[in-house]
Amino acid sequence: MAKKIKAVVKLQVQAGKATPAPPIGTALGPHGINIGEFAQKFNAATKAMGDDIIPAIVTVYDDRSYSFTLKQPPASRLILKAVGLEKGSSKQKDKVGKISKTQLREIVKRKMEDMNTDDPEAALKTLMGTARNMGIEVTD
Numbered sequence: 635m636a637k638k639i640k641a642v643v644k645l646q647v648q649a650g651k652a653t654p655a656p657p658i659g660t661a662l663g664p665h666g667i668n669i670g671e672f673a674q675k676f677n678a679a680t681k682a683m684g685d686d687i688i689p690a691i692v693t694v695y696d697d698r699s700y701s702f703t704l705k706q707p708p709a710s711r712l713i714l715k716a717v718g719l720e721k722g723s724s725k726q727k728d729k730v731g732k733i734s735k736t737q738l739r740e741i742v743k744r745k746m747e748d749m750n751t752d753d754p755e756a757a758l759k760t761l762m763g764t765a766r767n768m769g770i771e772v773t774d
Contacts, residue, residue, distance in 0.1 A: 637695040641665050645690045646708070649683035652676040665694040672700065679704060687711055705748050709764050712741045723769025730769045738762060738772065 643661050652658055652673040659669050672692070680688050689705040706712075714722065716738075717731040735758070742749075742757045749757045762772050 637697065637699070639693055640696050641694045643692045643694065645692060646687050647676065647680075647690065649680035649686050649688045650677050652680075662692065662694075665700075666698045667692075667694055667700045672702070676702070686715075706745050709741065709745055709761055710768060712744065713738075713761070713765050713768065713770060716741065717770055719770075722767075726767055726769055728769050729771050732771045732773050733765055734773050735762075738765065 643665070645658060645661055647658060654669040654673055658673060662669050662672060676690060686707040688707060690702050691705070692700055692702045694700045710722070713733060714720070717733050719731050723730045738758055738761045739754075741761055742754055745761075746754065746757060749760065751757050751760070765772050
């Protein structure tokens with residue numbers, strides 16, 4: 635018999651740097667799971683991922699057990715990393731950098747499992763829109 639799900643919590647934590655302190659503690663504490671144990675498991679699973687922000691989906695069950703699934707870093711973070719910027723433009727009209735379609739295709743390969751399409755060209759168009767919204771010009 636399958637366990638009954640109590641809650642699903644979405645977190646974004648830097649790889650290998652999870653601690654029981656907020657935001658993890660405040661997100662998972664009310665559900666009664668061992669936050670220190672979660673932090674250890676998360677850090678062990680993500681230590682090889684560098685300093686990227688890693689989204690995690692934590693499924694909490696009625697018996698206070700849990701499981702978690704790791705995703706790829708957000709597309710905006712990957713784009714900023716490829717361009718070499720800390721943050722995008724506050725205004726879409728102001729261009730702060732350039733990224734090539736080749737660089738975006740590399741990001742598509744990495745993000746494909748998390749995207750809601752199976753078509754790499756559709757995923758590329760999605761990432762092109764994300765880059766444009768961040769004030770990053772897409773070049774051929």
